[in-house]
Amino acid sequence: MRAKTTQLELVALLGWLTLAHASNERPQLSASAECGTLSSAGQLCHTGQGVLYVNVSQTSVHGLDKYSLDLKDGNDTKLFSFVVEGTPNDAVSLFNYTSGAARQLQNARLESIHKNKPWIPVDLVDFNPSASRLWISIDQKNGIISLGFGYPVFENIILQHIFPVPLHATACPPADPSLDGYCALRSVKQLTSDEPVQLLPSTKFPVVKHLPPALVHSDDNTLELLSSNKVIVPANLPLEAQELAATVAGRSVLLDATDAKAIDHALKTPGNELHDRLEEKRAQSEFGDPNMVYLRATIGPDLGNSPGSPYVVEIWPPGCYSPVHDHANTVAVIKVLSGKITSRFYNPLENHNNHVELVPFATNYFQVGNITYISPRAYQTHQLHNEGEFTCVTIQSYFYLDGDMVHYETFDYANPNEEYIQHFKPDSDFQFSELIKIAREAYHPPFPSKNSGLSDGAIAGVAVGVVCVVAVVIGVIVYFKRSATYRSL
Numbered sequence: 001m002r003a004k005t006t007q008l009e010l011v012a013l014l015g016w017l018t019l020a021h022a023s024n025e026r027p028q029l030s031a032s033a034e035c036g037t038l039s040s041a042g043q044l045c046h047t048g049q050g051v052l053y054v055n056v057s058q059t060s061v062h063g064l065d066k067y068s069l070d071l072k073d074g075n076d077t078k079l080f081s082f083v084v085e086g087t088p089n090d091a092v093s094l095f096n097y098t099s100g101a102a103r104q105l106q107n108a109r110l111e112s113i114h115k116n117k118p119w120i121p122v123d124l125v126d127f128n129p130s131a132s133r134l135w136i137s138i139d140q141k142n143g144i145i146s147l148g149f150g151y152p153v154f155e156n157i158i159l160q161h162i163f164p165v166p167l168h169a170t171a172c173p174p175a176d177p178s179l180d181g182y183c184a185l186r187s188v189k190q191l192t193s194d195e196p197v198q199l200l201p202s203t204k205f206p207v208v209k210h211l212p213p214a215l216v217h218s219d220d221n222t223l224e225l226l227s228s229n230k231v232i233v234p235a236n237l238p239l240e241a242q243e244l245a246a247t248v249a250g251r252s253v254l255l256d257a258t259d260a261k262a263i264d265h266a267l268k269t270p271g272n273e274l275h276d277r278l279e280e281k282r283a284q285s286e287f288g289d290p291n292m293v294y295l296r297a298t299i300g301p302d303l304g305n306s307p308g309s310p311y312v313v314e315i316w317p318p319g320c321y322s323p324v325h326d327h328a329n330t331v332a333v334i335k336v337l338s339g340k341i342t343s344r345f346y347n348p349l350e351n352h353n354n355h356v357e358l359v360p361f362a363t364n365y366f367q368v369g370n371i372t373y374i375s376p377r378a379y380q381t382h383q384l385h386n387e388g389e390f391t392c393v394t395i396q397s398y399f400y401l402d403g404d405m406v407h408y409e410t411f412d413y414a415n416p417n418e419e420y421i422q423h424f425k426p427d428s429d430f431q432f433s434e435l436i437k438i439a440r441e442a443y444h445p446p447f448p449s450k451n452s453g454l455s456d457g458a459i460a461g462v463a464v465g466v467v468c469v470v471a472v473v474i475g476v477i478v479y480f481k482r483s484a485t486y487r488s489l
Contacts (some may be wrong), residue, residue: 012342042199047074048140048186051152051207055201056132060196061086061125067195069136069147073187080184082136082147082159086125092147092159098180105161105181113158119347119359120149120158121319129350139206140186141165146207148349151377154210155361213345213364215333215371215377217249234333240399241331241373248311248335248397250373255393259436260338262443264391267317273438277429278317287323287424288415294320294384297435298428299395306330306398308426313435314384316341316392321385324349324358325413325424329406332374332400339392340367345390346381349412351420358414 044050054069059068064086071080081095081102094106114122124132132133137146143163148156163181166174172183191199210229218233225231232244255263266274274295282290294316298309307328316339324346344360360383374380386392400407410423430438 026191041192041201044138044189044202045204047189049129049138049206050202050204052136052138052191052202053152054134054136054191054193055198055200056124056134057198058127058130060134064195065126065195068193069134069189069378070192070194071136071138071145072187072190072192076190079188080145084124084134086123090123090125092124094145094147094159094161096181096184098184106159108159110158117155119361120156124149130349133348135207136191137207138160138185138188139208140182140188141315142206142208143182143185144206144208145185148207148224150304150361151380152203152207153361153378154207156347157207160273179458181478187267211378213343213362214366215245215249215373217251237373238331238375238401240401241333241375244331244333244397244399245371245373248333248395251369253335253337253395254369255337257338258443259439260393262337262439263315263393265437266442267315267391269442272442274315274435276441281429287422288417289323289365291320292323293317294322295429295435296427297430297432299432305400307407307411308398309428310398312396312398312426312428313337313432314394314396315435316384316386316394318386318389318391321483322383323413323415324381324383327374327379327398327411328400328408329376329380329404330374330400331376332396332398333371334394334396335371336366336368337393337395339386339390340365340388341392341394342385342387343372344383344385345379346383349381349414349421444476 005078018318042052044052052071056067066083066085068084069082070078071082072078078097080097083093083095085091085093090110091112092108093104095102096105097103110120110122110124113120121127121132124134133150135148135152135155137144137152139145142197143165144160144164146157146160149158150156161181162220163185165182166176166179170176170183171180172179172186174180174183191202193199212229212231214231215233216225216233218235221231221233234242234249237245263274266272267278269275278293278295281295282293285292287293294314297313299311300309302309307330324344326349343364343366345362345364346358346360362379364372372379374382384394410425412421413424415422429435460461
């Protein structure tokens with residue numbers, strides 16, 4: 001059992017954060033432990049509420065004029081259909097069947113959607129990637145049905161219809177015909193398709209609103225932050241992520257300002273071991289671009305509960321960035337220890353022509369002390385970029401979910417020079433203790449280093465104290481000399 005959420009308003013958004021993948025190859029979307037006994041593919045956990053998932057293989061729909069995703073009740077009666085059309089229309093439509101005949105509720109051209117949301121593809125039939133991931137959110141409480149692409153987040157909604165909702169409890173079928181759609185939504189139990197698409201297990205809660213990628217300590221949350229929907233707290237995350245947050249998200253888990261300057265200095269000093277290792281990796285251009293480079297310093301060994309060591313300090317020189325990559329379906333908590341970092345979030349990676357630019361569905365900026373997180377169904381795929389002039393240092397922490405029986409050991413990433421998704425097995429350039437020692441030894445500040453145990457304020461205090469003592473000694477000497485002179489007279 002997972003811990004209950006403490007912010008009820010976020011329950012609908014966070015139910016699917018506890019998911020684990022169930023593939024013996026690349027990670028795939030799968031069922032949530034929130035459903036108790038895992039739901040069958042294409043079946044809602046609860047009638048009229050949840051998210052249904054479809055994996056559409058390129059080979060299964062390529063060349064079709066269209067395909068449909070049909071929503072039915074428990075008696076196999078069709079209630080709604082999302083119809084996805086290929087060229088030349090490239091459109092999506094929603095149909096309702098409560099009157100017996102098909103009635104179109106919504107229609108939109110994908111090209112128009114793409115103009116407002118450039119991360120949504122313009123073709124969901126004859127597409128280039130190896131697969132497209134679609135989802136349908138059923139929200140009978142608010143009378144909303146939505147079709148989305150990629151990760152089940154608000155930004156990825158393609159088509160949405162809102163039905164009138166009665167103010168009071170209403171029996172179905174309703175006396176008021178305007179509530180037919182609402183009653184049909186309450187009856188949705190399963191998803192089917194006549195086409196060979198892959199139906200996946202559902203999750204419990206619908207997609208209701210934006211899910212913030214920022215995490216704050218519960219003691220730092222406020223009514224203003226809560227009402228603005230800008231952050232969540234660790235208790236909203238799966239237990240594994242809560243454990244990571246308890247380890248790395250504390251207020252004291254930061255990099256000392258002098259150490260941050262020492263690392264920045266070392267990276268910019270030819271002949272220093274940090275600088276030379278960075279330039280060596282830059283020359284190797286492992287990820288397809290010499291600026292796609294950073295240093296990894298692990299804290300402790302691989303414990304078997306994450307891809308590589310669960311705790312990694314990452315050093316981001318100015319102008320450097322990661323490839324677009326995912327995280328082996330783990331949960332993660334990331335904190336900025338010094339500097340600033342830009343995080344761009346993308347939909348799941350699929351094999352395709354990587355020369356086509358990937359477009360993020362969200363971009364967030366994090367500075368010292370800020371925390372973000374990753375889960376299998378939200379913010380799992382991202383790119384980090386230091387767009388500033390000072391080195392950024394972050395700590396990344398990863399755990400597999402308890403229900404993960406695969407333990408996929410690599411991060412998949414898009415290399416702009418390769419057609420297919422590449423694989424990166426997390427390794428280490430240094431142990432963190434080794435890295436910080438190298439940086440400190442190469443840095444010579446005007447005051448004693450961190451190892452002296454004195455802060456800048458303490459050093460200034462000592463200096464003032466010394467001046468005062470010297471003044472007193474001089475005063476005493478002058479006094480006694482004058483006294484001796486008077487006695488001699």
